Amino acid sequence: MKFFLMLFMSLVSAVSSFSQTWLDDSCPIEEKISNEEYTSANPNNLLTLIIDQEGKLLMKGKRKEGMSEIQFKETVYDFLTNPSKDKSKADSPKQAIIALGSYGKHDSYDLILKYVREVYLYAWDTASQEKYETIYINLDCKKRKKVRTKDFPYNILELDSEKEDKKPGSAPGVPPFSADVIDN
Template sequence: MTATDIEKANTSDLLDIIINQEGKVLVNGKDLSFLNDVKFKEFIYTFITNPDDSKERASSPKKASIQINHYNHPEQYKTYLTYIREVYFFLWNNEAQEKYDSTYNELDCKKRSKVQKVAPYRLFEAKNRQQNKKDDEPRFIGPPAFDGDVIDN
């Protein structure tokens, strides 16, 4: 997904997950840090599938979009990213069982693609700025950014 896709998404189809500076998990502005791993996965599953047609959840699994970001908590971020992926794998595996009487892993690429269309993996992740930097890039050397950075001798 791209930032443009996120901007175009209907607000009910978008789940915004932020792991803030305190390590709290905020989902659409609500603190859900108290949820254990199983309850969080159930929350994601319910958001995507929307079994009771709630207006606060995705209108369909095809339109469900998830945006995830963190502030200096990369390990916690990876954990929640894994939870989300496990939910999608569970959805795809169920669809593969229903449609092809086989597990998702046993399907060929064409069938996997068809199964994924039922609930496409629409996840937007912020890019890690540190990964994009190269150590061999020339660095700018010039005056300090702030007057306070200079110590008079």
């Protein structure tokens, strides 16, 4: 119950002030995950979230229909923290990489990205409370960076092929088929 209360409180704070680059524009998040880091990571440290052609979520290649927002966020947070030391989840939050992709443009892609960011904000709030006895948004940029780099780095790789002009097979994720499909 305490977990749900903390999750709710962090979501309320996230909704009220969302955008560091997507949070508050005061302390940009500089970390970027490269395709090489993604492809060389251990499979258990990867959480791939793909929106298929029908707009349905695929999590680690398995379709997840009917998953609520809370269930999704708990699954992502559990993947990051791995409290039960499950071999199929991230070894540590520092090694966890979440890759997001979509076949075409779907509103659910932006929603999934928002949910993942809210999970990271919750993780940062939790770490900030433990270290500095205040929430993440109240920290200065130096302390925010310490929380992100030492506890929960923002290891997100957006596999959006339309943003980058790449040849098929050059990067992990969704292959570029932008000219093959016509939306009615």
